[in-house]
Amino acid sequence: MSTDPSASRRKAPIERAAEITRAAREIALDEGLSALTLRAVASRIGVTPALVSHYQPSMDSLVASTFGAIVAAEIGEVAEELAPCETAVAALQTLIDTLLGPERSTVTAVWLDAWSLGRRHPALAVEVGVQMDAWQAFLAVLLNTGCARGEFRAIDPDAVAWQLLAIIDGLNAHAIVRYGHARRLRGLVRTVAEHELGLRSGALGPGDDSGRRPEPDHPPAPITVPVC
Structure with missing residues (x-):
């Protein structure tokens, strides 16, 4: 008390x-x-x-609104971190590093709770959908801006935003239960993002946090993606 x-x-x-x-x-x-x-x-x-x-x-409503407030605050914090970036490439690199860093683990745990509890709590399920859409919209704006500037090349930047968020969420969920290490797997997200956005290999940073990009078993095929 x-x-x-x-x-x-x-x-x-x-x-x-x-x-x-x-x-x-x-x-x-x-x-x-x-x-x-x-x-x-x-x-x-x-x-x-x-x-x-x-x-x-209604405690169900309080749980839902609390979750929504926590996630909305996180988006605001990430937006502030990206604000100084002068290019969309730099902003995306910062976003990947930030979302897969240990500093976000507390909010990641709240997300995991919401996905699980939302199965039985309709109000929370609705709020989870709202906040997932908000995150996708936030990242889609960044990707579409990069396409408009000629920094990225993608057929469907909005779909790429969903793809990247799904990978990031999955890696963070693994890390929460100590399966794998999200920070060490940042290179996986970078590689996918580079491929989907028509960037050269290494444009978003090293392949892993040791500063070394692992060599592929076979030379990658050239990427041909139309400009947005």
């Missing part, structure tokens, strides 16, 4: 609602979405479950 002396004092509704929202986010990031319960939120801020229920009568 929280020992914060301000927790039990009477607060304005907007202040109490914000406190509950903040506590829900902290619980989700610290312990996972499955730990986000009425009692857990109440304990975190030092109030009764009944008070939390007054402000959040």
Whole structure:
């Protein structure tokens, strides 16, 4: 139970609602979405479950909105990291390095929770779809911008965005359960991206984090992709 002396004092509704929202986010990031319960939120801020229920009568809705807020914040953070990049190639390289870095593991765990819990919670399932679309749109804008500038060549940049996100999500999911190492497999994502976007080999960085690109067993076939 929280020992914060301000927790039990009477607060304005907007202040109490914000406190509950903040506590829900902290619980989700610290312990996972499955730990986000009425009692857990109440304990975190030092109030009764009944008070939390007054402000959040539906825990399913709170779980969904908490997940949405966490993912939306992540997109904003990544956008800030990409802002200084002067080219679409540099921005894509930064995005791959960022999303497959250990710094994002906490949010990756929240994503895994959402995919699993969403099977039984319709509100969460809807929010997962919304946020997956938001990520795809974010990456698609980057790829389409690169095509418009002549940096990338792809038939369908929107489809490539889905493809890259699927690979990144899969590698991160493996890493969460300590199967493989997402950072060491960045080269796989880079290689796929280079192929799908008509980039020269190595344009997005080395094949692995050792700075060495593994040699293929056979020479790669030339890539012929029409300009967007």
